[in-house]
Amino acid sequence: xxxxxxxxxxxxxxxxxxxxxxxxxxxxxxxxxxxxxxxxxxxxxxxxxxxxxxxxxxxxxxxxxxxxxxxxxxxxxxxxxxxxxxxxxxxxxxxxxxxxxxxxxxxxxxxxxxxxxxxxxxxxxxxxxxxxxxxxxxxxxxxxxxxxxxxxxxxxxxxxxxxxxxxxxxxxxxxxxxxxxxxxxxxxxxxxxxxxxxxxx
Amino acid sequence: xxxxxxxxxxxxxxxxxxxxxxxxxxxxxxxxxxxxxxxxxxxxxxxxxxxxxxxxxxxxxxxxxxxxxxxxxxxxxxxxxxxxxxxxxxxxxxxxxxxxxxxxxxxxxxxxxxxxxxxxxxxxxxxxxxxxxxxxxxxxxxxxxxxxxxxxxxxxxxxxxxxxxxxxxxxxxxxxxxxxxxxxxxxxxxxxxxxxxxxxxxxxxxxxxxxxxxxxxxxxxxxxxxxxxxxxxxxxxxxxxxxxxxxxxxxxxxxxxxxxxxxxxxxxxxxxxxxxxxxxxxxxxxxxxxxxxxxxxxxxx
Numbered sequence: 001x002x003x004x005x006x007x008x009x010x011x012x013x014x015x016x017x018x019x020x021x022x023x024x025x026x027x028x029x030x031x032x033x034x035x036x037x038x039x040x041x042x043x044x045x046x047x048x049x050x051x052x053x054x055x056x057x058x059x060x061x062x063x064x065x066x067x068x069x070x071x072x073x074x075x076x077x078x079x080x081x082x083x084x085x086x087x088x089x090x091x092x093x094x095x096x097x098x099x100x101x102x103x104x105x106x107x108x109x110x111x112x113x114x115x116x117x118x119x120x121x122x123x124x125x126x127x128x129x130x131x132x133x134x135x136x137x138x139x140x141x142x143x144x145x146x147x148x149x150x151x152x153x154x155x156x157x158x159x160x161x162x163x164x165x166x167x168x169x170x171x172x173x174x175x176x177x178x179x180x181x182x183x184x185x186x187x188x189x190x191x192x193x194x195x196x197x198x199x200x201x
Numbered sequence: 202x203x204x205x206x207x208x209x210x211x212x213x214x215x216x217x218x219x220x221x222x223x224x225x226x227x228x229x230x231x232x233x234x235x236x237x238x239x240x241x242x243x244x245x246x247x248x249x250x251x252x253x254x255x256x257x258x259x260x261x262x263x264x265x266x267x268x269x270x271x272x273x274x275x276x277x278x279x280x281x282x283x284x285x286x287x288x289x290x291x292x293x294x295x296x297x298x299x300x301x302x303x304x305x306x307x308x309x310x311x312x313x314x315x316x317x318x319x320x321x322x323x324x325x326x327x328x329x330x331x332x333x334x335x336x337x338x339x340x341x342x343x344x345x346x347x348x349x350x351x352x353x354x355x356x357x358x359x360x361x362x363x364x365x366x367x368x369x370x371x372x373x374x375x376x377x378x379x380x381x382x383x384x385x386x387x388x389x390x391x392x393x394x395x396x397x398x399x400x401x402x403x404x405x406x407x408x409x410x411x412x413x414x415x416x417x418x419x420x421x422x423x424x425x426x427x428x429x430x431x432x433x434x435x436x437x438x439x440x441x442x443x444x445x446x447x448x449x450x451x452x453x454x455x456x457x458x459x460x461x462x463x464x465x466x467x468x469x470x471x472x473x474x475x476x477x478x479x480x481x482x483x484x485x486x487x488x489x490x491x492x493x494x495x496x497x498x499x500x501x502x
Contacts, residue, residue: 018227057227065246119217
């Protein structure tokens, strides 16, 4: 499947944290855009990445894994150096103040309820061309107490479910489970060397 | 309570049911019988817990009819952890499943480990909002369960033995039958569907995709980190560990080690490290020495 952006994603390597969770669906999406996907389990896997995805899964498992593998500092250095990062669901939680401390938000885990309250919905995202995004929410968190530098891109009712802060993009839902590659394209279009990334819209 | 919401939500779609299993991938789902065990499992890195009254090894030892757990126990476990909580219903016992749905468990396991309630019919899983995981010994059985609405499949193995041989047999069979379908033409696929006693549309889909349409975990007999890495290398996307953890000498350490080996299943050095100094595994039974009536995997069809 060809990318619509024509930016030559083929030269880009996207790391996907693969300690546990939905990393394969992200890898498939990244490859469908013509970029390369690399599973990240140890710090050495972070070498030479153009972008990083922290997938959904269980945040408790990922927290333990990051600690066990000594990944916290290398991940922080990578993101602070400006590498574009996309966190989805548990990946958003991992970026927050209480976990990696990169994204200036708190998150409320399982905020919409247990699995029986999981849902699909169309969500409007600021700056994303092409209409609302079909979003799959699974035991999803939402953002609480966003800091001043955090841009809210989308909400479900009053609750922020998509945010951006510089090179960090975080969503409560699972773009990799819907056939909509726009957030992955946005990640690949973000310029890692420039923190003030051009908005897609 | 949804009246105040403006966003139109579709709940209980197959995408959200199968999607939760997608988020459990690469993880270890652990059997627990108390809230304390659930907490130990969560702290050791379990991706989910399976709440049940007795682990399979004890069901096997005690005999008698094995049923759904006491709701008080399931609620206690739901309050103790934040990870998904699964619970087992008897094969065909749709009222046990209704009770588990009313308790809002995150996944229902229609399980051969409990005593079957219906010798002809499995639960109509499409009728539920909570997703189901079901066991299978071969591809036809897996596809019949998916046809009935299962959103996740686990190969059955032989629960409560600590013997990996049946898990390997079932997983290899499912995977080789998938590979075989991918070599057949349309006419042959219709015949294959008949032989597998499986819905033709699912047989066609598998032939095209070369994989199940839902996540495939492995269960039944996993006792060591190397067992977990073995089934992951054979194509499992995650593992269920039943008696293997809390019937071992050092459950907390064994749980952590199985989690580590499941993540690093392709790295023998890491599996070696995870296998080191774990103490005694569970008391195990050689499956080939069991009598036919002692086997759990043939339950269901």
